[in-house]
Amino acid sequence: MIFDDFLRHRRGEQILPEDRAALESSVGEVRSLPARMTLVRKGEPVHFSTYLVEGLICRYMDDREGLRQLVAVHVPGDFVDLHAYPLKHLDHDLATLTACKIATVPHKNLDILMSDRPGLVKLLWFSTLLDAAMHREWIFRLGRLDAVARVGHFFCEIEAKLRAVGLSDGVSFELAMTQNDLGEACGITSVHMNRMLRMLKEQGLLEMRASRVQMLDRPALARLRARSESC
Amino acid sequence: MIFDDFLRHRRGEQILPEDRAALESSVGEVRSLPARMTLVRKGEPVHFSTYLVEGLICRYMDDREGLRQLVAVHVPGDFVDLHAYPLKHLDHDLATLTACKIATVPHKNLDILMSDRPGLVKLLWFSTLLDAAMHREWIFRLGRLDAVARVGHFFCEIEAKLRAVGLSDGVSFELAMTQNDLGEACGITSVHMNRMLRMLKEQGLLEMRASRVQMLDRPALARLRARSESC
DNA sequence: CGAATCTTTGAGTGGTTTCAAGGGCTGTGG
DNA sequence: CCACAGCCCTTGAAACCACTCAAAGATTCG
Numbered sequence: 001m002i003f004d005d006f007l008r009h010r011r012g013e014q015i016l017p018e019d020r021a022a023l024e025s026s027v028g029e030v031r032s033l034p035a036r037m038t039l040v041r042k043g044e045p046v047h048f049s050t051y052l053v054e055g056l057i058c059r060y061m062d063d064r065e066g067l068r069q070l071v072a073v074h075v076p077g078d079f080v081d082l083h084a085y086p087l088k089h090l091d092h093d094l095a096t097l098t099a100c101k102i103a104t105v106p107h108k109n110l111d112i113l114m115s116d117r118p119g120l121v122k123l124l125w126f127s128t129l130l131d132a133a134m135h136r137e138w139i140f141r142l143g144r145l146d147a148v149a150r151v152g153h154f155f156c157e158i159e160a161k162l163r164a165v166g167l168s169d170g171v172s173f174e175l176a177m178t179q180n181d182l183g184e185a186c187g188i189t190s191v192h193m194n195r196m197l198r199m200l201k202e203q204g205l206l207e208m209r210a211s212r213v214q215m216l217d218r219p220a221l222a223r224l225r226a227r228s229e230s231c
Numbered sequence: 232m233i234f235d236d237f238l239r240h241r242r243g244e245q246i247l248p249e250d251r252a253a254l255e256s257s258v259g260e261v262r263s264l265p266a267r268m269t270l271v272r273k274g275e276p277v278h279f280s281t282y283l284v285e286g287l288i289c290r291y292m293d294d295r296e297g298l299r300q301l302v303a304v305h306v307p308g309d310f311v312d313l314h315a316y317p318l319k320h321l322d323h324d325l326a327t328l329t330a331c332k333i334a335t336v337p338h339k340n341l342d343i344l345m346s347d348r349p350g351l352v353k354l355l356w357f358s359t360l361l362d363a364a365m366h367r368e369w370i371f372r373l374g375r376l377d378a379v380a381r382v383g384h385f386f387c388e389i390e391a392k393l394r395a396v397g398l399s400d401g402v403s404f405e406l407a408m409t410q411n412d413l414g415e416a417c418g419i420t421s422v423h424m425n426r427m428l429r430m431l432k433e434q435g436l437l438e439m440r441a442s443r444v445q446m447l448d449r450p451a452l453a454r455l456r457a458r459s460e461s462c
Numbered sequence: 463c464g465a466a467t468c469t470t471t472g473a474g475t476g477g478t479t480t481c482a483a484g485g486g487c488t489g490t491g492g
Numbered sequence: 493c494c495a496c497a498g499c500c501c502t503t504g505a506a507a508c509c510a511c512t513c514a515a516a517g518a519t520t521c522g
Binding site: 059061062063064065067069071083086087091092114115118121122125126128129131132133135136138139140142143144145186187225226 | 290292293294295296298300302314317318322323345346349352353356357359360362363364366367369370371373374375376417418456457
Binding site for chain 2: 477478479480481487
């Protein structure tokens with residue numbers, strides 16, 4: 001089923017079978033998308049929300065020179081732009097990083113869910129709050145960590161998300177992001193990202209070769225968080 | 232009434248009188264708090280949410296050396312930690328910046344609202360999505376802007392929030408934050424914040440003296456956003 | 463096999479931090 | 493009323509981290 005992975009990382013929040021069935025039946029269409037395709041542009045009115053089944057999707061904002069800052073990376077099982085439902089439009093852009101399979105859910109179907117299944121509403125709300133919590137981690141990362149630590153922190157986060165839906169064994173996983181993408185997520189240039197990856201490899205913490213990431217020393221990666229800019 | 236300023240910055244979302252009355256009646260207690268007091272610590276179970284009536288409240292995370300990164304600054308009219316309601320606990324700390332007047336709303340009262348007033352649920356959800364949108368602005372600010380631009384961007388944002396609830400006339404407003412606080416919000420040191428404020432003053436864009444901010448050239452402040460690190 | 467994209471590396475520059483010290487303001491107690 | 497403590501603001505000098513610019517090597521894809 002399409003929504004099998006939805007909120008799978010939050011076992012505390014069990015989804016009732018009826019609610020899940022309601023979700024399934026609210027799907028408009030299932031589509032395959034190519035890599036690096038813009039789904040929604042900032043400010044456009046949106047009439048459906050996107051659930052990610054396969055692949056990677058990112059949300060980003062850019063300055064007037066067109067330089068991107070990623071604000072989120074989504075993995076399968078994420079309801080990507082549920083935000084657009086109450087807000088009616090997005091304050092940022094949405095694009096695929098890799099080839100993706102998505103399910104679109106028309107907002108009018110969500111309206112029906114809202115009135116019919118109050119329990120599900122809380123779950124959907126909950127799901128957007130997890131996104132917000134993730135945003136806060138990104139703020140912390142960009143505001144308080146130096147480049148190496150940002151990279152370590154980012155990989156820890158993405159690995160945890162992938163593991164929750166069975167796409168990581170805890171050590172090694174696929175991540176089809178370029179060093180430029182990673183830089184746009186961590187607020188550093190692709191050149192510097194390259195140097196940070198080399199540093200992590202030399203220290204035996206993490207290795208990335210051709211879309212395959214190996215977390216060789218997870219505890220050490222997490223510890224980078226303590227070594228902030230100011231120390 | 233306590234909730235007069237709730238969502239006042241979003242005229243599109245009118246609150247029904249009955250809904251507002253229901254909100255008012257769900258208030259547990261109204262309290263005055265001193266400046267620089269921690270309200271909720273990360274991870275603690277929370278059984279009520281806080282609505283800010285007067286003063287400034289910040290949310291922050293810190294690294295192991297105790298260095299703070301603010302992730303949000305709240306002004307009167309903000310439902311500060313509605314997040315804690317579906318999530319049951321917070322992933323960050325909550326503290327007053329100035330002396331505050333708050334209204335606490337027990338979660339059991341929110342449970343009643345949830346079942347009785349479905350329209351209100353969407354409004355509360357909406358309110359947390361505005362916070363998330365603000366988080367994204369912060370990510371952008373920290374990831375893509377240099378120090379001057381971050382400061383300009385921050386003041387533009389806080390001014391807009393204050394203006395929405397009548398606490399700014401569009402040019403001048405009270406903001407009882409120290410240069411250290413501002414630095415913790417913008418991801419720079421207090422020393423550098425001092426230099427940036429001097430620079431803004433010398434260029435006639437903004438002046439801050441003893442908690443009073445004067446935005447002398449708002450368009451120019453907003454334009455700083457275009458001059459990213461890479462240019 | 464060639465073109466495009468991504469990765470890698472070096473050298474030089476610049477923005478921010480750190481360290482350090484002095485000045486100003488406010489509140490408190492003698 | 494003055495002295496003092498504490499906190500915040502201010503400024504300078506030096507070190508360092510990350511950026512820019514540039515060019516060459518590797519990989520992917522048509």
